[in-house]
Amino acid sequence: MKRRLISLLLVFTLISIFALVGCSDNTKESTSGDEEQVTLTVWGDQENQSKVEPAFTKINKLFMEKHPNIKLDYQYSGTHQTIDTAVRSNSLPDLFYVQGNKTPMMKLYVESGALLSLEDYNLDLSRYSEEAIAYATVDDKLYSSLPAFMDSQLIYYNKDIFEKYGINEPENFEEFISIFNKLKENGVTPMSMPGKDEWGRPWLAFSLASALANDALTSLNNGEGDFSDPNIVKTFQTMHDFAKNDFFSKNFITVDTSGAQLAFTNGDVAMMADGTWNHPTYSSTMDNLGTFYIPGVDGEKVAPLSLSNYTTYAVAANTKHPEEAVEYLKFLSSKEAQQIVAEEVVGAIPTIDDITPSEDVLELTEYDSFGHNILTVLSDVSTDQVALNDIFMREIIPGLLTNELSGEEAAKQLNDALTKTK
Amino acid sequence: MQTTKSFANLKNWFQQHPYLLFIAPGFILYSIFAIYPIISATKMSFYYSNGFGDSHFVGLQNYIELFTTKELYSQFLNAFKNNILLFILNILLILPVQIYLAYLIHTKIKGYRFFQSIIFAPQFITPTVVLFLGTLILDQNVGIFNEFLRMIGLEEWVQNWLGVPGMGIFIVFILNSWVGIGFSMIYFIGAMKMLPEEIFEAAYLDGAGYWSRLFHIVLPLLRTTIINVVVISYIFSMTIFDLNYLLGGIEGGYEHSMDVLTLFFYRVAFGTGGAMGGTVGSNSLGMGTTIAVVMFILILIASLVQLKLMVRKEED
Numbered sequence: 250m251k252r253r254l255i256s257l258l259l260v261f262t263l264i265s266i267f268a269l270v271g272c273s274d275n276t277k278e279s280t281s282g283d284e285e286q287v288t289l290t291v292w293g294d295q296e297n298q299s300k301v302e303p304a305f306t307k308i309n310k311l312f313m314e315k316h317p318n319i320k321l322d323y324q325y326s327g328t329h330q331t332i333d334t335a336v337r338s339n340s341l342p343d344l345f346y347v348q349g350n351k352t353p354m355m356k357l358y359v360e361s362g363a364l365l366s367l368e369d370y371n372l373d374l375s376r377y378s379e380e381a382i383a384y385a386t387v388d389d390k391l392y393s394s395l396p397a398f399m400d401s402q403l404i405y406y407n408k409d410i411f412e413k414y415g416i417n418e419p420e421n422f423e424e425f426i427s428i429f430n431k432l433k434e435n436g437v438t439p440m441s442m443p444g445k446d447e448w449g450r451p452w453l454a455f456s457l458a459s460a461l462a463n464d465a466l467t468s469l470n471n472g473e474g475d476f477s478d479p480n481i482v483k484t485f486q487t488m489h490d491f492a493k494n495d496f497f498s499k500n501f502i503t504v505d506t507s508g509a510q511l512a513f514t515n516g517d518v519a520m521m522a523d524g525t526w527n528h529p530t531y532s533s534t535m536d537n538l539g540t541f542y543i544p545g546v547d548g549e550k551v552a553p554l555s556l557s558n559y560t561t562y563a564v565a566a567n568t569k570h571p572e573e574a575v576e577y578l579k580f581l582s583s584k585e586a587q588q589i590v591a592e593e594v595v596g597a598i599p600t601i602d603d604i605t606p607s608e609d610v611l612e613l614t615e616y617d618s619f620g621h622n623i624l625t626v627l628s629d630v631s632t633d634q635v636a637l638n639d640i641f642m643r644e645i646i647p648g649l650l651t652n653e654l655s656g657e658e659a660a661k662q663l664n665d666a667l668t669k670t671k
Numbered sequence: 672m673q674t675t676k677s678f679a680n681l682k683n684w685f686q687q688h689p690y691l692l693f694i695a696p697g698f699i700l701y702s703i704f705a706i707y708p709i710i711s712a713t714k715m716s717f718y719y720s721n722g723f724g725d726s727h728f729v730g731l732q733n734y735i736e737l738f739t740t741k742e743l744y745s746q747f748l749n750a751f752k753n754n755i756l757l758f759i760l761n762i763l764l765i766l767p768v769q770i771y772l773a774y775l776i777h778t779k780i781k782g783y784r785f786f787q788s789i790i791f792a793p794q795f796i797t798p799t800v801v802l803f804l805g806t807l808i809l810d811q812n813v814g815i816f817n818e819f820l821r822m823i824g825l826e827e828w829v830q831n832w833l834g835v836p837g838m839g840i841f842i843v844f845i846l847n848s849w850v851g852i853g854f855s856m857i858y859f860i861g862a863m864k865m866l867p868e869e870i871f872e873a874a875y876l877d878g879a880g881y882w883s884r885l886f887h888i889v890l891p892l893l894r895t896t897i898i899n900v901v902v903i904s905y906i907f908s909m910t911i912f913d914l915n916y917l918l919g920g921i922e923g924g925y926e927h928s929m930d931v932l933t934l935f936f937y938r939v940a941f942g943t944g945g946a947m948g949g950t951v952g953s954n955s956l957g958m959g960t961t962i963a964v965v966m967f968i969l970i971l972i973a974s975l976v977q978l979k980l981m982v983r984k985e986e987d
Contacts, residue, residue, distance in 0.1 A: 508831060
């Protein structure tokens with residue numbers, strides 16, 4: 250009898266502990282004084298946590314000081330998978346980061362009714378360019394806070410090797426090609442290419458597309474023209490020829506990004522096509538690092554523009570505190586928060602003039618103008634039945650690098666896909 | 672009055688079948704986590720949906736589409752071919768080695784207890800770490816295998832072995848074999864332990880050597896175990912995922928050379944990932960669950976074949 254009573258008591262204790270643990274998270278809202286205390290759950294970018302954490306710790310602290318009735322529960326839980334799953338299962342947090350029109354996902358979220366429209370909240374858009382506003386807009390309505398930073402792709406080079414063979418930064422596209430030939434003649438591998446990594450090998454193509462074919466990309470973006478434009482074919486053909494002429498390292502198809510970067514920082518190859526976000530990786534290991542944007546045929550350096558999603562967040566449609574959530578978005582779109590990002594995030598290049606960039610990114614701003622990023626254009630013209638951006642990344646780029654596709658064939662493949670979307 | 676009577680009947684019934692209460696918890700858990708998802712997935716395969724928007728009923732259209740659309744069907748066949756390739760390589764190369772190792776341990780060679788644990792130990796290493804160990808050996812810059820090639824003068828063979836197009840599936844096979852060789856070996860050791868000692872003594876007295884004992888006595892008696900292990904290998908090769916995803920990414924390597932059925936399902940159902948979000952097809956969940964159901968049927972057929980073989984053996 251006694252044993253029975255003890256075991257019953259233990260079971261009861263266990264159950265009540267579980268119940269209390271389960272219930273504890275629901276008692277966040279406690280009315281204190283006149284204003285209601287509100288807690289907002291925010292999902293930040295988990296993959297870039299180490300990069301953005303110093304900035305966001307400061308930003309969140311500042312925001313909570315300005316709004317004493319709002320408490321931020323900022324978690325680095327946001328990845329593509331978690332946000333996708335949360336949209337499907339209707340379990341989104343109040344705020345989470347989005348990538349705007351860089352990928353088709355935000356459009357998909359809007360269509361499934363997961364995002365709150367920001368039209369009625371009067372965000373201040375005066376500081377932003379058309380591209381920035383287009384980033385945050387779906388079907389003419391605003392859905393996220395606005396981007397103020399950019400990423401681009403450029404060429405990193407080894408100053409010592411260039412000096413040894415009397416090579417200068419190219420002034421036009423002819424000179425750019427001649428660099429490769431000169432290095433090859435002297436027995437130096439011109440460029441490192443991580444042929445194995447889907448997200449390491451296309452950067453050269455992005456740079457070439459903006460440098461050579463920006464006008465064609467503009468037409469495509471406006472819904473006109475197609476990929477048979479000779480400049481686009483030239484871009485693809487250049488990639489094909491570089492691989493054919495052995496301008497990349499031996500067996501580059503098997504090399505991954507770290508292998509390619511290692512070859513460059515070791516001084517085995519002269520150049521590396523990579524993104525501006527990797528600038529800290531190179532500048533911290535090499536003291537002979539140079540950079541340049543690929544010049545076009547007429548010498549203009551057009552940098553492919555890709556807006557960073559450091560500060561672009563959206564509000565879930567069924568949040569319980571829309572007013573307070575939008576306050577956070579307004580703060581992220583303000584000069585104050587963005588200046589913190591410029592100072593704390595290494596390699597953040599601001600696109601707005603009133604934000605002072607940090608010292609280490611000054612050499613990354615030596616372009617003449619912005620151009621379209623070919624991947625963004627492809628995402629824009631894709632539908633959820635035909636994904637041109639996927640075809641480009643998975644079939645066109647490897648096909649060109651393995652010489653299975655010529656420039657013409659690659660353009661034709663994209664054109665076929667384009668007609669299917671119409 | 673009626674309710675107390677039926678309650679008493681129920682209680683009586685449970686007392687007559689006490690084992691039902693024992694299996695009830697396991698059965699309930701199994702239903703929730705295994706049976707219900709299978710039924711739910713089958714139901715989803717009859718719809719056209721991607722989880723974000725609306726879904727509408729299409730009946731068997733998804734199945735027809737899977738087997739007639741050139742792109743999907745070719746990827747399906749390619750993935751299935753890779754699964755079968757892994758299975759056949761396993762049976763032809765690894766199974767004999769496992770039987771031999773089990774026999775060695777059974778005959779208690781010197782240090783057999785140590786070897787038993789050390790061969791089984793890789794089972795506890797997660798696939799990510801196994802791939803990392805593989806990288807330490809096979810990588811172009813830091814791998815010791817390439818160092819070894821340089822040492823013996825075969826410098827022109829130095830390359831990033833993990834990235835060579837077409838070799839990926841064999842690398843996956845090697846790494847998986849290293850992990851899994853102990854698993855079936857334990858099965859065989861257990862089966863050999865159950866063989867009566869008298870047979871071995873009688874054979875030894877009759878003059879049967881080491882090898883003829885293995886081939887003429889152990890193997891025939893182990894027939895059922897071998898069939899069991901073959902079926903388990905089939906199920907494992909059909910559901911393999913980890914190393915193919917880690918090594919080949921979501922596409923399964925160049926031209927899907929490392930693609931397997933589970934990776935194909937993952938790619939279709941959850942969309943393609945990537946640094947910039949990737950895309951999700953408009954029929955991702957519908958087609959994905961279709962693939963999953965087809966996989967389920969393929970594995971079920973093999974298990975039924977095993978059941979038939981076993982029953983027939985027992986009748987002998």
